[in-house]
Amino acid sequence: MNQVERDAAKPRRALCYVSGPMSAATALQREKFRLAGAVAAAELWERDVLHFCPMTAMPVLGASDLGYEDCMAHDVEMLRRSDFVLILPGWDSSSGALREKALAEAWDMPIVYDFDAAADMARSIEKELDPRVTREGVFH
Secondary structure (H helix, E strand, O other), X not given: OOHHHHHHHOOOOOOEEEEOOXXXXXXXXXXXXXXXXXXXXXXXXXXXXXXXOHHHXXXXXXXXXXXXXXXXXXXXXXXXXXXXXEEXXXXXXXXXXXXXXXXXXXXXXXXXXXXXXXXXXXXXXXXXXXOOEOOOOOEO
């Protein structure tokens, strides 16, 4: 079996959408949000959780030609394709994160608030997707 065949045979992984504050009036605050996203991404990588983090994937708002709603349209589509949401601290003062949380609730998506819960949720969803996947995320 070649690498493409091995890759094709692997089960689908659960995808975590990372929601939290991203836009702000000052460059310093935007950079703080981007760094918080980078820390979240690293924590999820360390726990082997497949994720999409807009704070690290999207250009910093105010530093590009993309408008707020253009960025949100992209984020909403990525949220729609995700299996669950990790909400970062500060979400309750972010209009975008409030909107993402409301959409996740409307779509009956699981919502978690810490990295360990995200890892547990990912393994749980992956086990439902393919019962050969163990808690550690490997075949048995």
